[in-house]
Amino acid sequence: MIYLIPDTNQWIYLANSKDPSTENFQEGNHFLLLDKLSNIIQQGDIVILINDIIEAEWKRNRNTAEELIKTLKKAKESKLNEFKKMKTEYPKSSAEIDIILKSIEDKFDDDIEKNELHIARVEALLNSSEKYPISRDVKADVTDWAIGKKAPFIGNKKNSSADAAILFGALEYINSKATVTWSEAKEYPKAYFISANTTDFASPTNKNEIHPDLKPLLDKVGMKYSRSLPYALREVDQHLLDEAEMLRLEREMYEWEMKMEEEANRNTAACLICTPDEENEGLNNIHFGPGFEITYDVSNIDPNQLELPFTDLDSMVAHSVQIQAGFCEWCSAYHIKCSCGEIICTEELSHEETIDCENCGMLFQKVVIYEGNNQYNSSIVLPRKNV
Incomplete structure (x- = not known):
C-alpha cells in the first residue's frame, strides 16, 4: 500500500474544470490526470490522504468551478439569442441558421456536461480518500517551524501554513501506521508528499529533493517528496504514464501553479486583530x-x-x-x-x-x-x- 499526500494546489488543479493553458472549457490534461489517478486507486495500489484543510479548500473552490458552468450557460444563451435574431433579419437563410444553432447548442451542452461530471468525480475521489486529523501537536509544530523561519516559511511566505500543516499532519499519521518487524525495528508504509511549490519545499540545489530543513522529518518515517502528482504516479507505476505524458502534465501544472500563486498573493492579507508571532510569518x-x-x-x-x-x-x-x-x-x-x-x-x-x-x-x-x-x-x- 502506498499513501499519496497532495498539497492544496494539487487538489485545486484536479477540481479546476477550466484548462489553464488555453483558458477554454475543453478536456485538458487535468481530465487525463484524474482518469489515471482514479484507475490506480480502484486497483487498490494507492490511498489518497486528506484532512480538514483539503476539504475546506475543495468546498471553497467548488463554488468557483460551478461558477464556470454558470458562465458557460450564460454564454450559450447569449450566443443562441444572437443567431435567433439573425433568423428574423435573414429569413431566407433560416434553415442554414438552424443548423448553426444546433451545432452551437450541442457544443455548449457537451462542455457543460463534461465539467459537471468532472466536479462530481473529484468530489467522489475526495469522499473515498482516507482522512487524518490535524492535531494540536501538529499546529504547535507548524507555529514553532514558522517562528524558526524554516522551510516552507523562508522569506515572506503568505500561503505556507496550510501546506505545512498538511505535511506535518501526514508525518504524524504515517508514523502511527508503523509496524514492528521481528527484529523490533519500525517499518513505515511507503508515502509521498506531493507539492509543485518547489520554492518552499524543494532543495535549492535540486528541485526533485525535499528541502534540507524538512529532510530529517521525512527520512524518519521513510516518506518521499515528489514535485507533482504526475511524477508521483510514474514513481508508483512507470507504465501508468509515459515520460512524454508526465512532462506535459508537469509543464501544465507548473504554469497553473504560478497563476495560483499570483492569485493567492492578490487575495491574501494578515489579520488585523491577532499577532501569533512578532513578524507575522503567515500564521494569521x-x-x-x-x-x-x-x-x-x-x-x-x-x-x-x-x-x-x-x-x-x-x-x-x-x-x-x-x-x-x-x-x-x-x-x-x-x-x-x-x-x-x-x-x-x-x-x-x-x-x-x-x-x-x-x-x-x-x-x-x-x-x-x-x-x-x-x-x-x-x-x-x-x-x-x-x-
Whole structure:
C-alpha cells in the first residue's frame, strides 16, 4: 500500500474544470490526470490522504468551478439569442441558421456536461480518500517551524501554513501506521508528499529533493517528496504514464501553479486583530474568496414610513457593491475586502453597528439574526446611511 499526500494546489488543479493553458472549457490534461489517478486507486495500489484543510479548500473552490458552468450557460444563451435574431433579419437563410444553432447548442451542452461530471468525480475521489486529523501537536509544530523561519516559511511566505500543516499532519499519521518487524525495528508504509511549490519545499540545489530543513522529518518515517502528482504516479507505476505524458502534465501544472500563486498573493492579507508571532510569518493569514455582491439591509426599512421622493438621486448612490470575505487562519476573525481594496475587520462589531472604509468612505453594517437553538448568523450589508 502506498499513501499519496497532495498539497492544496494539487487538489485545486484536479477540481479546476477550466484548462489553464488555453483558458477554454475543453478536456485538458487535468481530465487525463484524474482518469489515471482514479484507475490506480480502484486497483487498490494507492490511498489518497486528506484532512480538514483539503476539504475546506475543495468546498471553497467548488463554488468557483460551478461558477464556470454558470458562465458557460450564460454564454450559450447569449450566443443562441444572437443567431435567433439573425433568423428574423435573414429569413431566407433560416434553415442554414438552424443548423448553426444546433451545432452551437450541442457544443455548449457537451462542455457543460463534461465539467459537471468532472466536479462530481473529484468530489467522489475526495469522499473515498482516507482522512487524518490535524492535531494540536501538529499546529504547535507548524507555529514553532514558522517562528524558526524554516522551510516552507523562508522569506515572506503568505500561503505556507496550510501546506505545512498538511505535511506535518501526514508525518504524524504515517508514523502511527508503523509496524514492528521481528527484529523490533519500525517499518513505515511507503508515502509521498506531493507539492509543485518547489520554492518552499524543494532543495535549492535540486528541485526533485525535499528541502534540507524538512529532510530529517521525512527520512524518519521513510516518506518521499515528489514535485507533482504526475511524477508521483510514474514513481508508483512507470507504465501508468509515459515520460512524454508526465512532462506535459508537469509543464501544465507548473504554469497553473504560478497563476495560483499570483492569485493567492492578490487575495491574501494578515489579520488585523491577532499577532501569533512578532513578524507575522503567515500564521494569521486571511485568504479572501471570490467576490460577491452585498446590498442594503431591506429588513430594516419600515414599510409604513414615508420615504422622501428623491428618486432622481438614485443614480448618484451605490445600491450594491462587490466585496470579498475571509477568516483568519489563526483566530477565525471575519474580514472583508472593500471594492477599493481596503481590508476591514468586522469581527468585533455588534448587531447593526457600522464601520466605514478608511480608504473610500463606504459604510458597512453588521446584521445578526437569531436562528433558534442558540444559533446566530451574521452578514455584512450596506446601511441606509450610504444614501
